[in-house]
Amino acid sequence: MTGPTTGADAARATDAAAEAAAEAAPTPAAEGTTEAEAEAASAAPRVSVTEALPAADTASAPPVLSVRGLSVRFRMRGGAHVAAVTDARFDLAAGECLALVGESGCGKSVLASALLGLLPENAETAGSAVLGDGIDLLTADERTLARTVRGRRVGLVPQSPAAHLTPVRTVRSQLEETLRELTGVRRPELRKAGEAAAQRAAFPPGHLDRYPHELSGGLAQRAATALALIGDAPLLLADEPTTGLDRELVDRTVDELRRHVGDDRALLMITHDLAAAERIADRVAVMYASRIVEIADAADFFGEPGPRHPYARGLLDALPDREFTPIPGMPPELSALPGGCAFAARCERADEACGAVPALPTSGAACHHPVAAALEAPRA
Ligand SMILES: Nc1ncnc2c1ncn2[C@@H]1O[C@H](COP(=O)(O)OP(=O)(O)OP(=O)(O)O)[C@@H](O)[C@H]1O
Ligand code: NI
Numbered sequence: 130m131t132g133p134t135t136g137a138d139a140a141r142a143t144d145a146a147a148e149a150a151a152e153a154a155p156t157p158a159a160e161g162t163t164e165a166e167a168e169a170a171s172a173a174p175r176v177s178v179t180e181a182l183p184a185a186d187t188a189s190a191p192p193v194l195s196v197r198g199l200s201v202r203f204r205m206r207g208g209a210h211v212a213a214v215t216d217a218r219f220d221l222a223a224g225e226c227l228a229l230v231g232e233s234g235c236g237k238s239v240l241a242s243a244l245l246g247l248l249p250e251n252a253e254t255a256g257s258a259v260l261g262d263g264i265d266l267l268t269a270d271e272r273t274l275a276r277t278v279r280g281r282r283v284g285l286v287p288q289s290p291a292a293h294l295t296p297v298r299t300v301r302s303q304l305e306e307t308l309r310e311l312t313g314v315r316r317p318e319l320r321k322a323g324e325a326a327a328q329r330a331a332f333p334p335g336h337l338d339r340y341p342h343e344l345s346g347g348l349a350q351r352a353a354t355a356l357a358l359i360g361d362a363p364l365l366l367a368d369e370p371t372t373g374l375d376r377e378l379v380d381r382t383v384d385e386l387r388r389h390v391g392d393d394r395a396l397l398m399i400t401h402d403l404a405a406a407e408r409i410a411d412r413v414a415v416m417y418a419s420r421i422v423e424i425a426d427a428a429d430f431f432g433e434p435g436p437r438h439p440y441a442r443g444l445l446d447a448l449p450d451r452e453f454t455p456i457p458g459m460p461p462e463l464s465a466l467p468g469g470c471a472f473a474a475r476c477e478r479a480d481e482a483c484g485a486v487p488a489l490p491t492s493g494a495a496c497h498h499p500v501a502a503a504l505e506a507p508r509a
Contacts, residue, residue, distance in 0.1 A: 198256030228406035231416035290353035330355035
């Protein structure tokens, strides 16, 4: 899903006054933010938690989220189907940030909607997506999802914060309502709690009485993040949280998100911005034509040995600051996916073996001919 771009978005983006305020007061110590927090917000504290943690699949504590065989397809008129997510499998450990990357239309947002129980009527699902406490997000009923999951166990940082916020109410009133709903705080404590919630996401208190349309893109994103954090959900899901922001704001937004991934919280960040993924992710999952085709440690993926899947390698090589070479051809239609590997038609390494769907290892590429495989597994 790509959020609608409205005239209001453009107006906000050029709202110099609000932007200047955002720049001037991101984490002002004078507003009650501790120096350490202010420091953390501005200094990109990219802590490599993967080194301290056992691999997600072998962790002794149950993963915050465990996805197995997750598929989503949409029934279309005339009996056709769109396979938006096919057989996704991954774990997400506490303290970990997994970036789900891939080109527009590959199924990232549909996967997120499945995890929130927000799929439309014409969706059919298979598989499981189990939270640490055993709730399966795919089979939970709407009452459970509404009362105990959304906001409380899964916090959503939306793709288009401006559209996600209620336009006719101030940020303060939206924070207070969510606090009342999720934490039970009542007046007279509510006002203070609202200000504390804003502060957690570095939303400047001086802007609390503004309406969403009076906020810059960066501040709207902070307001939406503040709302997502209120329920202290162990799983944060951010779908393209940096859409429409300039580079500096992208960096700051992802750094702030990273700051909220504490010891007992995990973040699934969906993005097609590979630089943002590199900046905050511990692991990367690459999606192509509805399937996760590679899962790798972010350091290995963005550094050495680099991506193993030819598509993932192509994605990186297409970046302007790398080789700037686009992948030839187009992804297949999700309503007419080929048998075997969906990337084979565009892949110079493809041969007969690629007529069968390659398995996805716990870490590595779903590919019959992964890049650099020869280096790691020399034949005798
Ligand atoms: N309700 C629906 N009915 C039919 N097809 C749908 C529906 N919702 C999404 N799709 C299709 O599912 C596919 C995956 O869409 P999705 O929004 O997950 O892509 P994405 O990877 O998030 O892309 P983007 O980067 O543009 O946000 C697309 O082909 C889309 O057209
Ligand atoms: Ni999307």
